[in-house]
Amino acid sequence: SAKAEGGAAWRYFTPSMNEAVLQRIERETRLREAIRDDALALHFQPIHGLRDGLPLLGLEALVRWPQPDGGLLPPAAFLPLAEASADLAEALGRWVCGCAARHAHAWRAQHPELVISVNLSARQFDRDGVADRVLQACTAAVPALAGEPQPLRGLEFEITEGAMMRDPQRAQAELQRLRDAGATIAIDDFGTGYSSLAYLKHFPIDRLKIDRGFVRDLDRDADDAAIVLAAVELAHRLGRTAVAEGVERPTQLHALRAMGCDAVQGYGFAAPMPARQVPAYLQGVARGEHRRWLQADQPA
């Protein structure tokens, strides 16, 4: 029982708190086991360029936790749990890096232009030596990478503004290490966090991912459109590229293209899909099928 395991401290909990605590511990244990048993899943969401032909540039890896009942827990349901403990956050991050690196290696054999994006949590990024640990996780999962001069080529790491701003100098050095190893860097959810624009100048960042919150109504709200345009122009003037998140409607895509935005990601093209469906998606792109939802809705 809880008392027997936890000792005297348990006596200070009310029965309902006790239950909540136990549930949390049980969930943490199950998550730990899922990571250990390779029982999590990465889904992948396509990112398309806005150039002619809407080329597939890459895919973002998004973690899910399959449940015994066949359901799939989204990250919002268990990332907070993982993030609450340093070793669990580290284990999850390590698993995500390894799994993403394996898929990147497999898909890039035939599609060397594809870039696989990996989210790094603030907690993960906050620990010293994050770049080395990421590199270690990727090369452990794909031993063939170990001898490469740029083992992280074809991987992009997404970090939020908040995570970068906690210790800007350290962040800058860690990001540079990832880039030296061949990776590219994106700021995730750009525009939602606290940041100083001055740091954009110094940080080794390749692209800004404009948060879905600004993209949602950009085709019908002048203020959102102004913010997105400003972000796109900021990115370009600093020599970076801009990606819009959460594109669902052709009218959003047309507006983004008119603004000069470089790439889009969203349910309009595809929702995140299990890794096993990615090869079929790649074949569909080769046949131009990804352009259909756009053409169907265009004025004659």
Ligand code: C2E
């Ligand atoms: P994010 O990195 O900003 O990822 C984009 C989220 O937006 C994903 O939710 C994706 O499914 C969703 N999305 C994409 N297109 C659309 C759209 O057109 N409409 C709408 N309404 N939503 C769209 P998801 O997979 O639930 O992930 C949520 C967040 O969890 C991610 O936001 C990221 O911050 C975090 N996350 C996901 N996977 C990982 C991971 O492997 N590691 C870490 N550290 N964080 C992760």
Ligand code: MG
């Ligand atoms: Mg992301």
Ligand code: MG
């Ligand atoms: Mg994002």
Ligand code: MG
């Ligand atoms: Mg987001």
